[in-house]
Amino acid sequence: MTGAAATPRTPPGDPATAADDARDELPDDPRVGDFDLGEVPSARSIRRFTAQAARSRAGASIGSLLTDVYTTVTSVVISVLIVLGVVQQLGDSLPPAPPVHAPGGLSLPMLVALVLLAAAGALLSTAGRLGPVGAEGAQAAWWLPLPVDRRALLRPAALRVPVVAALAGAAVVVVLEAGLLTGGGAGLVRAGLLGALGAAVVVLGAAVAQTRGVPRRRIALAGDLALVAAPVLAALVVLAGRTPASLPSPSWPVVVGAAVLASLLAVVVDRRLGVLPGRTLREGGSVATQAVGAVVSLDSRELGRALSGGVAASARRRSSRLRTARGPATALVTADLVVLRRSVRHLVQVVVAAGLPVLATVVPQLASPVGVLVAVLLGGWMASSASAEGARWAEVAPVLDRLLPLGDRTVRRLRMVVPGVVALAWSLVVFAAVGRWAGATLDWLLLAVVAAPVWAAAAVRAAYRPAPRWDKPLVATPAGALPTGVLQVIARGPDLVAFCLLPLWVAIGLGTVTTWMVTAQVWLSVIAVMVASSTAEKGWMERLLEEQDQRKGGAA
Structure with a gap:
């Protein structure tokens, strides 16, 4: 009686009793119950464990790893030797x-x-x-x-x-x-x-x-x-x-x-x-x-x-009134201008791009048609690419392009306004120095003005180029496996510089500007703007082949 009286009685359905009974019915699992904390592993062991886990799930053997390392080192060494040989030939050809x-x-x-x-x-x-x-x-x-x-x-x-x-x-x-x-x-x-x-x-x-x-x-x-x-x-x-x-x-x-x-x-x-x-x-x-x-x-x-x-600022102390935004077209141009104004890196890039051709004309050993041409092409692409930051952001997030009541071709032409203004200012500075180097400064400035739209069109065309198709068959290259057609994608933009600036190339090579060069440059600038305004992602030859295939399929 004493033992029975000493044992407390719990009412049926008590949650504590139910929890104790369920705990007693659990199997003897080492993961359940009390456990002792072991020694905390060192940081080096954690890094080793992470590396081993990554290697075990990568599916790559030590042989493939050594092959990749050998290929990478060989490619880097060959690239450095090629560049060294080119620079040495350039140095030997200098006066x-x-x-x-x-x-x-x-x-x-x-x-x-x-x-x-x-x-x-x-x-x-x-x-x-x-x-x-x-x-x-x-x-x-x-x-x-x-x-x-x-x-x-x-x-x-x-x-x-x-x-x-x-x-x-x-x-x-x-x-x-x-x-x-x-x-x-x-x-x-x-x-x-x-x-x-x-x-x-x-x-x-x-x-x-x-x-x-x-x-x-x-x-x-x-x-x-x-x-x-x-x-x-x-x-x-x-x-x-x-x-x-x-x-x-x-x-x-x-x-x-x-x-x-x-x-x-x-x-x-x-x-x-x-x-x-x-x-x-x-x-x-x-x-x-x-x-x-x-x-x-x-x-x-x-x-x-x-x-x-x-490195973009998360908050700004003052906001711009955007007084130049008077409609859909001016709003788009104003947005591009604000993006360029707030990007210090691209403003610096424009300044450096203007200095390259000017330095090429004042260095006696580089002041040759080849040196000036290379500096002009490099500086022009740097300046135009820096000024098209708004178009590049619009390509990945076309929010403003979709909200404004503007057509696709109109949007792309408006995207060329800010790069065109920057290219015009860059051209006036650069070709003033080129004119001082070659003579007849006014003629060179006229050629610079009519060539400025090509730089803007090339920058916008490059900003809206499609991404490489990685689902296509891969081609083995020294830089690794690349999809077929990747060079065509990368060339969108520089192709306009290579083709539509031929009169400028010829003028720098000959050291003089003629009337037919300016006229040809005007027509090529118009062609460049029309090409950059197109929204087709595929090339003209590829579209032509697809149309022929569709006609053959319909006839069959």
């Missing part, structure tokens, strides 16, 4: 160097130094837009919340970008040193090492700024300012009237100092990896993933959107 401190003009060594300054600015701007330290989507979702040392997790990501930049910097400096400055031997080795260390220092400096909480927008702006400083310094040297005929060769103490600086920056970055916020790492990783995907997909438009959108 002899001008006298020391020759009045007027710009010497070739000084031009190379300015090009390296511009390359450093472009590298800093790109590093700022990409992070340069970031975590991809899957890594950010799984690695960052783990209770492990974040430094060891992020160390490979922090090392990847400086190494790639060092390899690219060494290749660029070696090509310029051996091709244009005819360097060799120990001087070439020192120049290559200094180029690699300098590129690594630029990227590591951006990483240090990132760990200090500097916004990526400011880092990219600093790189853009350095890029603009190159043509400004070139103009100051030309106005000064004296330019050095040679530059001092890098010595071993300079190389050692650059190595020490790179090592110190690497140590600082490594020690501060743990203080990087998760939001910063996620943003950098998403931009880098988008950029890599654009490069693999051969989509330069997506690459530009990744680099521009990554």
Whole structure:
């Protein structure tokens, strides 16, 4: 009785009793019940486990991996050798160097130094837009919340970008040193090492700024300012009237100092990896993933959107009244103008594009028809491509194009207005210098005005080009497997420059402008605008073949 009285009675249907009975009926499963926490794995073991899991699901053997590495290294080496051979032939074909401190003009060594300054600015701007330290989507979702040392997790990501930049910097400096400055031997080795260390220092400096909480927008702006400083310094040297005929060769103490600086920056970055916020790492990783995907997909438009959108301001202190928007047509043009005005990278690109042909006309060793023509084509495409940012955004998100009561052809013609105005301003600056180089400046300015619509039409045609069809049969190339017809897609836009600017090509080659050249350029400009206004994604020959196939099928 005592035991029975001591045992408490619970009413039937009590939730606690039901829960206890259900727990007693559970099988002896080691995953259920109490468990002891083991030792937290190290960050290195987590990285190894992730890599092993990825390799186990990739379905690729060690043989295929070695084959890919061998193909990549061979392709890069062959590309560098080809570029080096072309640059050496260009250097051998150049006229002899001008006298020391020759009045007027710009010497070739000084031009190379300015090009390296511009390359450093472009590298800093790109590093700022990409992070340069970031975590991809899957890594950010799984690695960052783990209770492990974040430094060891992020160390490979922090090392990847400086190494790639060092390899690219060494290749660029070696090509310029051996091709244009005819360097060799120990001087070439020192120049290559200094180029690699300098590129690594630029990227590591951006990483240090990132760990200090500097916004990526400011880092990219600093790189853009350095890029603009190159043509400004070139103009100051030309106005000064004296330019050095040679530059001092890098010595071993300079190389050692650059190595020490790179090592110190690497140590600082490594020690501060743990203080990087998760939001910063996620943003950098998403931009880098988008950029890599654009490069693999051969989509330069997506690459530009990744680099521009990554540093776009989330909020603005003031808003524009958009007073020029008086109707559907002016609203579309105003939108393109606002997009260009808010993109500092593209404004810098326009300034640099205007400086390239001008520098080609003042460098005695490059002031030849071939050098001026190459500089004009390169600068013109850079300027027109930078001014068509609105059309590129409209291609991926045609919201404004669909809301306004405008036809498709009218929309594309209106998209050419802002690139046309930029091309006209660029042409007046560039061909004033070309006219000073070749004589008869007014004739060259007239040819520049009638050729400006071609640049705008080519930029809009390239902005609205279709994506490559990856469902088509693939073709093996040194750069990897590519779908058939990918070259036709990439050529949309540059094809107008190649065909509709033939009078301009001939004028620069002959060094003179005639009446028939201007007349032919007018008609070709009209043709370029008509072609760029078309909404057909397929080429004329492809559409003709499809129509013939349809007629044969109907007759059958």
